[in-house]
Amino acid sequence: MSISDTKDEAGATPPKPAYPEHLARESPYPPGVRRVPVDRYFRPEYHELEVERIWKRCWQWVCRAEEIPEVGDHMLYEVADLSFIVVRTAPDEIKAYPNACLHRGRRLCDHPGKRAEEFRCMFHGWAWNIDGTMKDMACGWDFPGTRDEVSRLPECKVGVWSGFVFINPDPDAEPLSDFLGELPDHFEGAGHDLGQRWKQVHVCAELPVNWKVVQEAFLEAWHTNITHPQMVRSPEHAYATGTRWDAFGNWMRLASALPTDKHRSAGPGWGVIAESEQQALNYYYDWHDQEAAAIRLQPGQKTGEITSKAQRAAVGQALGQGADAYHDAHMHSGEMLMLFPNFHPWGGFSRIVYRFRPRGNDPERSLMDILLMAPWPNDRPRPPPAPVHYLTVDQPITDAVELGYLARVFGQDLGNVRAVQDGLKMLRRGYVICSSENEAPVRMFHDLYDKWMGFEDGDHLSRASPANGAAGR
Ligand code: FES
Numbered sequence: 001m002s003i004s005d006t007k008d009e010a011g012a013t014p015p016k017p018a019y020p021e022h023l024a025r026e027s028p029y030p031p032g033v034r035r036v037p038v039d040r041y042f043r044p045e046y047h048e049l050e051v052e053r054i055w056k057r058c059w060q061w062v063c064r065a066e067e068i069p070e071v072g073d074h075m076l077y078e079v080a081d082l083s084f085i086v087v088r089t090a091p092d093e094i095k096a097y098p099n100a101c102l103h104r105g106r107r108l109c110d111h112p113g114k115r116a117e118e119f120r121c122m123f124h125g126w127a128w129n130i131d132g133t134m135k136d137m138a139c140g141w142d143f144p145g146t147r148d149e150v151s152r153l154p155e156c157k158v159g160v161w162s163g164f165v166f167i168n169p170d171p172d173a174e175p176l177s178d179f180l181g182e183l184p185d186h187f188e189g190a191g192h193d194l195g196q197r198w199k200q201v202h203v204c205a206e207l208p209v210n211w212k213v214v215q216e217a218f219l220e221a222w223h224t225n226i227t228h229p230q231m232v233r234s235p236e237h238a239y240a241t242g243t244r245w246d247a248f249g250n251w252m253r254l255a256s257a258l259p260t261d262k263h264r265s266a267g268p269g270w271g272v273i274a275e276s277e278q279q280a281l282n283y284y285y286d287w288h289d290q291e292a293a294a295i296r297l298q299p300g301q302k303t304g305e306i307t308s309k310a311q312r313a314a315v316g317q318a319l320g321q322g323a324d325a326y327h328d329a330h331m332h333s334g335e336m337l338m339l340f341p342n343f344h345p346w347g348g349f350s351r352i353v354y355r356f357r358p359r360g361n362d363p364e365r366s367l368m369d370i371l372l373m374a375p376w377p378n379d380r381p382r383p384p385p386a387p388v389h390y391l392t393v394d395q396p397i398t399d400a401v402e403l404g405y406l407a408r409v410f411g412q413d414l415g416n417v418r419a420v421q422d423g424l425k426m427l428r429r430g431y432v433i434c435s436s437e438n439e440a441p442v443r444m445f446h447d448l449y450d451k452w453m454g455f456e457d458g459d460h461l462s463r464a465s466p467a468n469g470a471a472g473r
């Protein structure tokens with residue numbers, strides 16, 4: 001972390017914080033366009049293979065540690081048609097089990113709950129302690145020679161990073177810390193410990209589209225100009241000169257272009273819709289152009305001067321202390337990060353965290369979780385984490401009023417994804433094309449997807465003609 005000490009006992013002007021090391025860390029993804037076969041967005045064969053090769057083998061975020069604070073508190077995690085029990089078994093231990101009774105397979109636990117001492121099956125009454133050991137084998141005398149095979153619930157691997165509880169159903173999986181790589185350096189290592197945040201909002205929306213279609217709508221920022229035209233940018237804003245994508249093993253990151261960035265900067269003018277600094281400031285404060293602006297910029301004054309100060313004040317208020325130790329880049333960043341296969345914890349002071357997963361066994365149904373993780377003072381007890389607000393497939397995202405203006409932004413994105421799901425099936429050549437720079441993260445996702453699905457030598461399930469790029473390259 002490169003945040004210098006701002007306290008100066010002699011009263012001299014403290015040194016300015018250095019440009020954050022984690023934002024300067026570059027690891028560009030190889031350039032090139034990529035053709036992605038569309039079958040993977042709707043055909044059941046892909047869904048079935050994803051269940052076996054991704055959802056049963058990959059690390060997945062399941063809940064927050066503070067959602068199960070007491071021993072016996074438990075949550076259910078569901079992805080595709082899989083269900084897992086996640087339970088706190090000791091103050092410093094969390095375990096996870098496939099949610100199935102070892103007798104005749106009834107779902108063992110029907111609901112999340114508090115302070116359970118056992119999981120008792122509601123079919124014939126077999127029960128296991130929360131640590132997974134057998135507690136009660138009702139009529140065990142009638143099952144000669146089987147006690148050993150049901151004496152313990154099978155376990156998933158569990159890992160916790162910054163308050164996010166992850167599970168991996170694969171008993172041979174690598175440790176979570178190996179899977180994350182240097183991800184923590186970009187959060188707690190950079191002064192943004194998500195473990196200290198308060199889960200202020202949690203919305204879970206069911207959508208009539210494949211989980212990858214919706215995820216990819218949140219995996220690049222290039223669509224902003226057309227999909228979110230209200231997001232005007234200042235013509236001269238120092239942080240609007242472009243973005244760059246970097247790849248770090250199992251995760252990737254979009255950050256603002258470095259001041260020195262040449263190869264990845266889109267150049268001045270990209271993404272600019274505001275015609276004046278004043279117009280950009282009006283957007284920041286949500287003032288309509290027709291209305292009198294509450295803050296009038298002086299000639300030569302830049303939007304960034306005002307917004308940096310405002311952001312710094314808001315962050316200082318949220319942290320319960322000054323934000324002087326943070327470089328301006330922290331005030332403007334909010335980097336988009338994505339950990340394969342489906343977890344998006346944004347960086348900096350952004351509150352956004354997303355998760356995308358298939359819903360049941362319909363390849364054209366998914367769940368999108370949206371969390372707002374608010375900065376919170378270290379020395380004040382956190383309010384309880386927000387419960388999940390579920391939206392049915394028929395509800396607009398704007399029903400989640402707790403998302404504020406973001407609900408309207410997400411509404412624009414989700415309008416696209418339904419249309420994409422329809423249009424994909426009409427593509428005669430059977431593939432979509434992802435760009436070299438702006439869509440690098442989508443390309444990278446599909447490279448990782450191919451690796452996990454066993455498609456390194458070509459997508460053997462695809463019906464698209466190889467001559468047209470069915471191999472996806
Ligand atoms: S299925 Fe669970 S006790 Fe019979």
Ligand SMILES: [Fe+2]
Pocket residue numbers: 217218223224227228409413
């Ligand atoms: Fe968007």
